[in-house]
Amino acid sequence: MKRTLFRTRIKFCGLTRPGDVRLACELGADAIGFVFAHGSSRRIAPAEARAMRQALAPMVDSVALFSDNPADEVREVVRQIRPSLLQFHGSEDDAFCRASGVPYLKAIAMGSPIANEHPAALQQQYPSAAGFLFDSHGAGGSGGSGKVFDWSRIPAGVQKPFVLAGGLTADNVFDAIIATMPWAVDVSSGIESAPGLKDGDRMRRFVEQVRRADCHVLD
Numbered sequence: 406m407k408r409t410l411f412r413t414r415i416k417f418c419g420l421t422r423p424g425d426v427r428l429a430c431e432l433g434a435d436a437i438g439f440v441f442a443h444g445s446s447r448r449i450a451p452a453e454a455r456a457m458r459q460a461l462a463p464m465v466d467s468v469a470l471f472s473d474n475p476a477d478e479v480r481e482v483v484r485q486i487r488p489s490l491l492q493f494h495g496s497e498d499d500a501f502c503r504a505s506g507v508p509y510l511k512a513i514a515m516g517s518p519i520a521n522e523h524p525a526a527l528q529q530q531y532p533s534a535a536g537f538l539f540d541s542h543g544a545g546g547s548g549g550s551g552k553v554f555d556w557s558r559i560p561a562g563v564q565k566p567f568v569l570a571g572g573l574t575a576d577n578v579f580d581a582i583i584a585t586m587p588w589a590v591d592v593s594s595g596i597e598s599a600p601g602l603k604d605g606d607r608m609r610r611f612v613e614q615v616r617r618a619d620c621h622v623l624d
């Protein structure tokens with residue numbers, strides 16, 4: 406299959422500082438993720454997220470991340486932040502994920518049995534999902550682990566856009582894109598100097614490698 410000049414979307418996740426948001430937008434990120442999952446070292450309060458939302462450039466999506474948060478917390482984040490997309494990492498079902506009316510991505514834990522299901526089953530389970538995000542954690546584990554999973558396990562024939570996540574860095578994202586041809590790539594640990602603190606140079610190198618993959622011609 407020939408492939409050239411396709412644009413892989415880029416999501417930077419787990420930002421905690423408005424300055425990092427501004428730099429991410431300048432570097433060309435398509436989406437910025439804010440973590441509201443309990444127990445995460447990148448978790449921010451809705452008031453902080455509002456400040457970071459204001460730092461977003463036009464035409465850059467804001468994504469709110471949850472992992473089995475109570476429904477009233479999800480509602481409150483949606484009310485205060487007005488994210489363009491939600492991302493669910495826990496055992497939420499389709500009814501829960503779609504309840505606020507905001508488009509959502511369902512994270513699929515590639516270390517759990519759901520990952521072995523037929524793509525049609527995934528779609529049946531989450532008919533309202535805007536797409537899936539394949540991440541390396543197991544059931545009950547959390548995202549943002551910095552660990553890579555075996556990309557060949559991504560179910561073939563998923564009918565919705567999918568996002569590749571889990572341990573991506575400037576050193577492996579070129580190969581990851583060529584191997585899986587995702588709609589988007591998502592990175593958190595791989596662009597950090599410490600949890601929640603993004604590193605400008607790592608962000609820039611990551612974007613460069615995604616652009617390189619997008620210009621690569623495959624036979």
Ligand SMILES: O=C(O)c1ccccc1NCC(=O)[C@H](O)[C@H](O)COP(=O)(O)O
Binds near residue numbers: 445549
């Ligand atoms: O980042 C967290 O701490 C987190 C906690 C609970 C659920 C999701 C979380 N993060 C999700 C992400 O940052 C990304 O979608 C993805 O897991 C990539 O992370 P990484 O492997 O660190 O690049």
